[in-house]
Amino acid sequence: xxxxxxxxxxxxxxxxxxxxxxxxxxxxxxxxxxxxxxxxxxxxxxxxxxxxxxxxxxxxxxxxxxxxxxxxxxxxxxxxxxxxxxxxxxxxxxxxxxxxxxxxxxxxxxxxxxxxxx
Amino acid sequence: xxxxxxxxxxxxxxxxxxxxxxxxxxxxxxxxxxxxxxxxxxxxxxxxxxxxxxxxxxxxxxxxxxxxxxxxxxxxxxxxxxxxxxxxxxxxxxxxxxxxxxxxxxxxxxx
Numbered sequence: 001x002x003x004x005x006x007x008x009x010x011x012x013x014x015x016x017x018x019x020x021x022x023x024x025x026x027x028x029x030x031x032x033x034x035x036x037x038x039x040x041x042x043x044x045x046x047x048x049x050x051x052x053x054x055x056x057x058x059x060x061x062x063x064x065x066x067x068x069x070x071x072x073x074x075x076x077x078x079x080x081x082x083x084x085x086x087x088x089x090x091x092x093x094x095x096x097x098x099x100x101x102x103x104x105x106x107x108x109x110x111x112x113x114x115x116x117x118x
Numbered sequence: 119x120x121x122x123x124x125x126x127x128x129x130x131x132x133x134x135x136x137x138x139x140x141x142x143x144x145x146x147x148x149x150x151x152x153x154x155x156x157x158x159x160x161x162x163x164x165x166x167x168x169x170x171x172x173x174x175x176x177x178x179x180x181x182x183x184x185x186x187x188x189x190x191x192x193x194x195x196x197x198x199x200x201x202x203x204x205x206x207x208x209x210x211x212x213x214x215x216x217x218x219x220x221x222x223x224x225x226x227x228x229x
Contacts (some may be wrong), residue, residue, distance in 0.1 A: 002192055004160075009160075009217035013229045020187060024203035031215060033217070035219070041221065042206060042219045042220050043161075044204065044219075044223040045216055045217070045218070048215060050215050056215070058216060059218070089171055090160055090161070092161075097148070105148075105151070105166065105217075106147060106151070106162070106163045106166060107151075107153075107161075107163065107208075107217065109153075109162070111147065111159060111160045112159070112160055114224065
């Protein structure tokens with residue numbers, strides 16, 4: 001049981017390049033989230049998904065796109081990277097409220113992806 | 119703006135002392151959660167308290183919730199050097215599936 005995994009762990013991009021961050025979970029969670037963490041800012045929600053084939057915007061969605069084609073995977077895309085997107089990106093997953101045998105809304109986090117945009 | 123704001127931003131204590139950190143939020147919630155983050159790692163869930171609960175315990179952790187003041191506190195008793203980490207509160211926004219995290223409290227426990 002690997003939990004939540006993220007690929008890659010670290011990446012350096014030049015301004016204007018594109019990339020996709022992959023999040024995978026093996027806990028059969030319906031909900032998945034993408035956050036970014038910047039110094040002094042805490043975690044900010046980028047996009048989230050409440051089920052396969054569905055996505056929604058969070059607090060800071062501009063410049064990012066997501067897809068949830070399979071229940072276990074949640075992809076975050078940067079079409080044209082900007083230096084302002086330099087950050088640490090975390091993926092998380094959870095059961096919906098009322099499910100999960102008591103763990104309910106607990107979010108399980110991946111180890112993070114460090115992205116540097118030059 | 120952030121839904122949850124932790125206070126203090128940083129806290130340094132001696133091993134064996136208690137550590138208290140606070141979280142304030144702005145909107146109605148269903149639950150509030152506390153998470154811990156060791157440097158460079160992902161967040162780990164510590165405890166969840168629901169809006170109809172006032173206090174909850176888990177090992178050396180005690181969480182309180184005051185919905186009238188829109189605030190919560192996390193108490194770590196008999197702290198250890200291994201408790202050194204950042205602690206975040208997270209609140210759901212009632213009626214949505216979203217969670218908003220605060221800016222965190224950096225706790226340093228000196229051996």
